[in-house]
Amino acid sequence: MATEETLTGLPTYVGDRTHYLAQLKTLDLSVILANAQRLVTNTFVFDRPWEMEPCTTPVRFEDTIDWQHIQAGDPEWMFMLNRHGFFPDLAIAYLATGQEKYLISLKAMWRSWLATQGDGERNRATTWRPLDVGLRLKNWVKTLDILRCAPEAALEPELTAAITQSLRRQCEFLLNHHAANELLSNWLILTFHGVYITSLYLNEVPHAQRWHDEALALLHECITLQLQPDGLHWEQAFMYHHEVLITLAEAILVGQRNGDEAGVALLRPALVKMFAASLAMTPPDAQQLAAGDSDVERLTGVQNFARLVLTKPLKTLGNAEDQRVLFELYGAFPPTVVQQPHQQPEDAVLATSGHTFVRSSQKADATFLHFKNGFVGSGHGHADLLHVDLMVHGRPLLVDSGRYTYRVDDPKRQAYKAATAHNTLIVDGTEFTQQKRAWGTFTVADQVQLPQRVNQPIDLIQGMHLGYFPKAVVGRQIIYLKPDLFVFFDWAKPSAPLTMTRQFHFAPGVSATVDGQAVTTRDATGVLAEWTFLTDETLRLAPTTCSPRYNQEVATTELIATGSFSDQGSLPLVIDCQARSLTLTSPTVFDMDGRPVSPQFVRAVKIQVNAAEDWLIIANLFEQANSRKLLVVEGTPVFGKTVVCHRVAGHVTTTVLQ
Numbered sequence: 252m253a254t255e256e257t258l259t260g261l262p263t264y265v266g267d268r269t270h271y272l273a274q275l276k277t278l279d280l281s282v283i284l285a286n287a288q289r290l291v292t293n294t295f296v297f298d299r300p301w302e303m304e305p306c307t308t309p310v311r312f313e314d315t316i317d318w319q320h321i322q323a324g325d326p327e328w329m330f331m332l333n334r335h336g337f338f339p340d341l342a343i344a345y346l347a348t349g350q351e352k353y354l355i356s357l358k359a360m361w362r363s364w365l366a367t368q369g370d371g372e373r374n375r376a377t378t379w380r381p382l383d384v385g386l387r388l389k390n391w392v393k394t395l396d397i398l399r400c401a402p403e404a405a406l407e408p409e410l411t412a413a414i415t416q417s418l419r420r421q422c423e424f425l426l427n428h429h430a431a432n433e434l435l436s437n438w439l440i441l442t443f444h445g446v447y448i449t450s451l452y453l454n455e456v457p458h459a460q461r462w463h464d465e466a467l468a469l470l471h472e473c474i475t476l477q478l479q480p481d482g483l484h485w486e487q488a489f490m491y492h493h494e495v496l497i498t499l500a501e502a503i504l505v506g507q508r509n510g511d512e513a514g515v516a517l518l519r520p521a522l523v524k525m526f527a528a529s530l531a532m533t534p535p536d537a538q539q540l541a542a543g544d545s546d547v548e549r550l551t552g553v554q555n556f557a558r559l560v561l562t563k564p565l566k567t568l569g570n571a572e573d574q575r576v577l578f579e580l581y582g583a584f585p586p587t588v589v590q591q592p593h594q595q596p597e598d599a600v601l602a603t604s605g606h607t608f609v610r611s612s613q614k615a616d617a618t619f620l621h622f623k624n625g626f627v628g629s630g631h632g633h634a635d636l637l638h639v640d641l642m643v644h645g646r647p648l649l650v651d652s653g654r655y656t657y658r659v660d661d662p663k664r665q666a667y668k669a670a671t672a673h674n675t676l677i678v679d680g681t682e683f684t685q686q687k688r689a690w691g692t693f694t695v696a697d698q699v700q701l702p703q704r705v706n707q708p709i710d711l712i713q714g715m716h717l718g719y720f721p722k723a724v725v726g727r728q729i730i731y732l733k734p735d736l737f738v739f740f741d742w743a744k745p746s747a748p749l750t751m752t753r754q755f756h757f758a759p760g761v762s763a764t765v766d767g768q769a770v771t772t773r774d775a776t777g778v779l780a781e782w783t784f785l786t787d788e789t790l791r792l793a794p795t796t797c798s799p800r801y802n803q804e805v806a807t808t809e810l811i812a813t814g815s816f817s818d819q820g821s822l823p824l825v826i827d828c829q830a831r832s833l834t835l836t837s838p839t840v841f842d843m844d845g846r847p848v849s850p851q852f853v854r855a856v857k858i859q860v861n862a863a864e865d866w867l868i869i870a871n872l873f874e875q876a877n878s879r880k881l882l883v884v885e886g887t888p889v890f891g892k893t894v895v896c897h898r899v900a901g902h903v904t905t906t907v908l909q
Contacts, residue, residue, distance in 0.1 A: 264393045264501075266508060268400045270583035275347050278578055279571040287344030290337055291356040297331045300548055300576055303494065304331055304657065304801045316360065318368050319377045325658050325802075333368070333378040334386040335360075335394075339579065342397040345405070354405055357394070365413050371424040381428055384421050385442030389501065391418060392445075392452045418453060422446050422462045429469070434476050435629070437484065437491045443469045444498040451509045467514050470502065474521040481601035482528030487628025488543030489532060493553055496525045497580065500560045504581065507560070519561070526557045531599035531608055535617040535645040537569075541653040542606075542623065542640075544631035547799040552576025555584075564589035598705035601625075607703055609710045611734035616645040618735055618828050622727075624698050624714030630690035634670040634682060636698050636716045637727040641674075641737075643779045643828045647758035648772060649674050650807075653798030659689040667798060676725050676741055677752040683718025701726070704908055708733050709895050711908040723749055723816075730868055730895060730908065735828035738856055740870045742821035751822065753788075755810040756797060763810055765790050770810060771830075778830040785823040785837050785856060788814040819873050820851045825858060834859035840869065843881040843888075855884045867896040 265271045282299070289296060294311040297304070304327035310320070322328035341357035344350070364378075371379040391414065398405040406414070425446055433439050443466040450463035477485050477495075484492040499522045506515040529550065534540060539548045551569035555577045558565055565588045568574055577584050598609040605625020611618040621640040627633075633651075641649040652672035655663050665686050670677055677683075685693040696718025704711040710733065715726030723745040730738040743751055757763060761779065763772045770782035770790065784790065790812050796804045814822045827833055838855045840848045852873045858866040869884055871892045882889050887896055891907040898904075 264396050264505070264580075264582050265400060266582040272346065272400055274578060274583045274586075275343070278574055280343065280347055280575065282572075282575060283340045283343050283579075284347065286337060287340045287353050287356075290341055290360075291352050295332060295337070297328070299336075300572060301494070301497070301553070302331065302336070302801075303490075304328070305546070306331070306802050308802075316363050318364055319374075324660070325656070327657055327801075329377060330380060330383050333364075333380075334383050335364075335390045336386070338390050338394040339397055342394045342405075346397065346400055358406065358410060361410065361414065365417055369417065369420075371420065375428070379421075379424065381425055381442050382438045384425055385445035388418065388421055388425075388445030388449045389498075392448050395452070415453065415456070418449055419456065419458070422449055423458075426462065426465055434473055435485070437477070437486060437495050439473045440470060440477070440495050441498050443473075444502040447502050447514070448505045451505055451511060454509070463511075463514070467517060470499075471517050474499070474518070478521055478524060479601075479603040481603040482524035482526075482531075483601050483604040483606065484525070485604075485628055486543070487604065487625065487632035488545050489539050489541075490543075490545035490548070491631055492525065493529065493539065493548075493550070496522065496529060496557060497553060499525065500557050501580065504560050522557060522561060526554070526561065528601060529554055529557070531597075531601060532606065532621070534619050534621075534640075534642055535610065535615050536642070536647070537615075540621060540640050541651040541797075541799065542621075542635070543628065543633050544654040544657075545651075546653065546801055549573060549576075552580070556580040559584060598710060600703045600705055602700065602703075605698055605700065605714070607705065607712050609705055609712060609731055614645075618643050620712070620729070620731065620737065622712045622714070622729065624700065624716065624727075626698065627684065627692065627695050633668045633673065634684040634686070634696070635673045635675065636670075636683065636696055636718065637675045637714060637725075638673040639675075639727075639729070641826075643735075646774055646776065646779060648761060648779050649755055650758045650797055652756055652796070654801060655798035655804060656802065657689065664689045671754060672756070674755050675753075676727065676743075677754065678719045678723055678725060678743070679749050680752070681719070683716065699726075702909055709906050709908065711893060721746055725751070728821075728870060728872070728893065730870075730893065732866060732895070736858065736866070737826040737828070738858075738868050739824040739826070740821040740854060740872065741824070742819070742872050743816050744819040744873065745816050748815065748817045750813060750815050753812040753814075753822065753824075755812070756795065757808050757810070759797065759799070759805045759807045761808070763792055763808060765792060765810075779828070781827045781830045781833070782810075783825045783827075783833075783835050784812060785825065785835060786814060788812045788822065818851050821854050821870065821872055823854055823856050823870075825856065831860065838867070838885050841883045843883065845883075848875070848882065853882065857885070863901075864897075864899050867898070869894045869896075 294309050296309050298307045306328055341353045345353040368378045446462050446466035450459045453459050484495050503515050503518050533550050537551050539550050541547055552573040559581055600607050607622040609620050619642040623635050623638045655667045670682050683696040687693050696716045699715045701713045710731040713728040723743050725743045728740040761774050763770055768784040772779045793809050795809045797807050798804055836857045838857050840853045840855050852875050854870045856868045869889055893908040895906045896903055
């Protein structure tokens with residue numbers, strides 16, 4: 252049996268130690284080494300990929316580390332500090348360089364924390380918050396496993412014993428401090444994956460089997476409750492989807508390397524579904540969208556980690572950051588990729604969660620749109636019904652504003668969660684979901700799912716919600732004429748006259764000019780898209796900010812388009828991502844008896860590409876009383892709610908979308 256002084260444990264993160272040490276010498280570890288160099292001076296910066304609450308401001312402790320330090324009034328800094336995600340950096344730096352200063356610093360931090368923060372009950376609200384305890388367990392075990400690659404024992408027996416005793420206390424603490432009302436929180440998954448990993452590492456320590464069984468049962472129960480049928484985590488924040496994916500993959504990896512076949516079989520199906528959802532939401536630039544409480548993060552390293560855990564071949568090694576992230580999560584990885592045949596574009600509808608993703612191709616220069624019309628989720632969800640993100644030829648154009656802070660006393664917390672921070676519709680200047688401080692809501696808008704059509708040359712993306720009922724019902728319909736044309740019909744069915752504001756938040760670095768009802772958007776490389784508003788709207792540009800990462804704000808611009816409704820109707824918009832000189836008109840729609848049909852019921856948009864080619868889009872958004880359903884537009888008879896006619900060299904192809 253392993254003793255607390257020897258702590259032999261079973262293989263976990265590192266895997267084959269020879270391969271691990273060899274890859275340690277070949278990878279670009281400059282970011283890890285730079286952080287380790289800061290750490291030996293007791294200087295902390297949380298700026299690495301997948302830091303949940305990053306802070307780029309260096310904080311240095313001259314002598315003793317204050318483990319309960321709160322930086323700039325934000326307790327999240329203290330929570331990050333006590334997860335000890337930087338411990339592996341010091342262990343890796345020690346192995347990579349052989350310099351004792353990194354090991355000395357690591358041992359000093361461990362001893363300092365054990366001496367001052369060992370009482371879980373007394374520090375439950377600070378350094379023993381359950382989420383942070385679970386992540387700390389994982390980081391300690393990972394650090395111990397890395398140190399076992401050293402040519403000789405890195406830790407003294409007394410320190411090893413103290414660490415083991417603390418691991419045991421932390422596992423027992425977590426098993427005694429959870430409740431049924433936490434089963435829907437990502438916290439419980441992140442917490443108990445740490446207990447599960449620790450139970451396998453300390454497999455011969457008394458009570459380890461009980462930790463294993465209880466942690467595995469809780470993980471399975473949480474996954475069953477939290478994971479939607481479409482594979483997305485229910486909290487409606489892409490970052491927390493990936494945090495849960497990472498922790499599941501870590502647990503499965505450790506289970507595989509320790510021969511826990513039953514545990515792996517229990518967890519693996521959830522990882523398969525979450526990985527598929529991750530691929531669906533990945534934009535052309537492989538940067539995570541800032542949906543809900545999320546940061547912009549590269550996805551390649553994390554997805555490669557999931558691939559290897561699921562025994563799938565790597566398609567790309569990515570850049571230096573991707574390879575470093577993969578090494579930190581998986582250990583030594585195969586340095587080869589499997590060449591894949593060219594794939595056709597794959598759109599995706601995550602119907603349960605209310606997300607639609609369409610793209611022109613699978614290439615890095617694809618045009619891509621994300622549409623959200625799903626339930627709000629947890630406190631990490633935002634008021635983002637009918638929101639869109641848009642990339643043009645792999646370059647961001649429209650973005651989600653992000654999250655910025657979790658501080659309950661900062662009004663920016665609510666501002667970034669509000670509908671006004673998203674690319675959506677606002678009626679009479681009123682929010683459709685009323686927030687309650689930092690994490691709650693007074694009222695929540697009900698979304699209504701409408702039929703989607705994707706993976707076609709012409710896609711239909713649409714939804715509506717009841718957040719303004721009984722004043723109005725509002726919705727958005729988008730026709731995507733692949734590869735580079737989008738036609739929006741933003742509509743309202745009001746009970747009284749109203750004003751609708753359409754908000755479009757541009758990515759940092761995007762500028763816009765307004766000329767009447769036309770807008771040109773550019774970035775540093777040139778024109779991104781030409782916009783044409785086909786009704787009389789007031790257009791104005793306004794300075795604003797977005798938050799690509801927690802604690803970070805970047806200046807940018809938003810376009811605010813304001814129109815009015817005296818009755819039901821729609822506001823059409825055409826976005827041309829090829830920035831051509833198109834001729835746009837709104838033809839009159841007639842019924843079968845030759846009578847004009849009011850635009851309150853039906854809108855038609857004609858897009859003249861050149862003398863030989865044009866598009867005719869008919870959006871029959873509202874039912875007409877006592878009407879005959881056949882419509883005629885420019886001599887072309889059509890039948891359907893949404894119809895597209897494409898004329899090329901005199902030949903007309905009609906597509907009924909619904």
